[in-house]
Amino acid sequence: MQGNRSIFYYALLGGVISGATIGLPVLGFLNCACCAGVMLGGFLAVFFAKKDLGEEPSSVSRTDALQLGVLSGLAGTVIGTILHGIVMLVAGDVMVDLVSTILRDGDLRNSLPPELLIALDEFMAEQGGFSLIDLTGHFFIWLFLAPLFGLVGGLIGYSLLRKDSQEPPSLSSPSEIPT
Amino acid sequence: MEVTGNRLVSFYGHICHQIESRSLAMAAFPAAVCSRCMGVYVAFLVGTMITGFPFAMRWFAGTGRLLMIIALAPMLLDVAAGIIGLYESGNATRLLTGAWFGLFAGICIVPVAVDALADIVMRQVPTRREPLAG
Numbered sequence: 023m024q025g026n027r028s029i030f031y032y033a034l035l036g037g038v039i040s041g042a043t044i045g046l047p048v049l050g051f052l053n054c055a056c057c058a059g060v061m062l063g064g065f066l067a068v069f070f071a072k073k074d075l076g077e078e079p080s081s082v083s084r085t086d087a088l089q090l091g092v093l094s095g096l097a098g099t100v101i102g103t104i105l106h107g108i109v110m111l112v113a114g115d116v117m118v119d120l121v122s123t124i125l126r127d128g129d130l131r132n133s134l135p136p137e138l139l140i141a142l143d144e145f146m147a148e149q150g151g152f153s154l155i156d157l158t159g160h161f162f163i164w165l166f167l168a169p170l171f172g173l174v175g176g177l178i179g180y181s182l183l184r185k186d187s188q189e190p191p192s193l194s195s196p197s198e199i200p201t
Numbered sequence: 202m203e204v205t206g207n208r209l210v211s212f213y214g215h216i217c218h219q220i221e222s223r224s225l226a227m228a229a230f231p232a233a234v235c236s237r238c239m240g241v242y243v244a245f246l247v248g249t250m251i252t253g254f255p256f257a258m259r260w261f262a263g264t265g266r267l268l269m270i271i272a273l274a275p276m277l278l279d280v281a282a283g284i285i286g287l288y289e290s291g292n293a294t295r296l297l298t299g300a301w302f303g304l305f306a307g308i309c310i311v312p313v314a315v316d317a318l319a320d321i322v323m324r325q326v327p328t329r330r331e332p333l334a335g
Contacts, residue, residue, distance in 0.1 A: 054218035055280070056238050088317040140221075163215055171216075177310045177317075181269045 027074065033090050036067025037097020040172060044102025044164055047109060057171035063098050064091035064175025065182075072183050084180055091176020095169035102168070103161040110157070209233055225292065236292040237276070240299030241306075248307020258312065265309055272305030 043049045043059025052059035067090040068082060075081035082090075124130055131139065213219065213233040224231040225239060232239055251257050261268060276298040279290050290298075 051218075053216060056241055057216045083320070084313050084317040085320045088314060088321075163212065167215060173314070174306075174310060177313050178269060178306065180313060181265045181309050184266060 029071075029086060029089060030093065032067045032071040032074075033093030034097050035070050036063040036065075036090065036094030036172070036176075037101055039063040039066055040094055040098025040168060041101025041105060044098055044168065045105025045109060047113075057167060060095060060098060060168050060171040061175030061178065063094045064172035064177075065179035067091065067094040067172075068176050068179030069183060072179075082180070082183075084177075087176045087180030088173060089176075091173040091179075092169045093172075094176065095167075095172025096165075098172065099161065099164040099168045102164060103157060106160055107157050223292065223295065225296070235295070237295040237299035240296040240301075241303035244300035244303030245307040246303075248304045249311045251304075251308055252311045252315075258308075261308055265313070268305050268309045272302045272309065276302045 040060045040063030043052045043062070049059060052062070068087050071082045071086065071090060210219070210233045217234040217238045219231070219233065220235060221231045223235045223237075225236050226232065234242070279294055279298045282288055283290055
């Protein structure tokens with residue numbers, strides 16, 4: 023990748039978006055759709071790099087897109103875990119209060135779909151306050167998931183933002199690899 | 202067995218809402234992911250397998266951008282229509298639009314990923330020097 027800014031800069035930009043969807047309660051619903059939030063982070067990392075470096079084929083190569091996606095996922099895992107920890111420490115009780123208010127309010131309860139009520143009941147059952155073990159588990163699960171889905175997002179971004187004349191999809195034949 | 206199953210379902214809970222009414226079920230047990238996610242994953246696997254056939258890939262050569270738009274459009278329209286309340290899509294629609302995306306995403310993304318990894322490997326492997334003549 024050519025340009026003044028490092029690949030890590032764009033990965034961090036994508037990572038902030040991924041991290042927000044991993045760690046924040048409301049934005050976290052985005053990840054309920056095949057990790058769309060994490061994929062969005064990988065996509066935006068490629069988008070920002072492409073925007074800064076121009077449309078030339080050499081500006082953001084497929085290798086850069088792959089690396090940007092993976093790195094944005096890794097950055098998102100770290101940022102998301104920190105945010106998750108902060109939310110659990112600061113606003114954990116607020117979320118529990120909010121959900122218990124919804125569950126207690128008869129009119130509100132009747133207006134919600136039964137699946138959502140079951141999900142809210144499960145949420146309440148799982149609440150045990152801040153726990154370092156939960157946070158570590160959260161970190162390792164996302165350490166596996168976020169780079170994977172970030173990679174997919176980065177490659178979707180590369181495929182969507184490139185001109186079709188640039189690097190058409192073709193599987194590398196083994197003969198191209200030097201021995 | 203049941204413990205492993207519960208852990209797997211809990212793991213997939215990070216990447217899918219797992220709402221029962223939106224999931225396919227087998228013998229009264231709902232799948233660990235919703236019908237749309239299931240469509241995406243299964244069709245992505247099929248798309249990945251298609252990339253192994255060079256004659257099939259020739260049809261898609263040079264269509265990366267168009268292919269991604271074709272792949273994404275039905276699913277995004279289905280989701281958007283549901284959010285704004287235009288209509289409530291059923292499991293069949295979700296499964297089909299997810300599978301449509303997964304299939305073309307696999308066909309489009311996997312070759313790029315393989316080429317990118319090959320580029321990285323080629324960068325790491327030192328090129329063999331030809332012996333000097335004479």
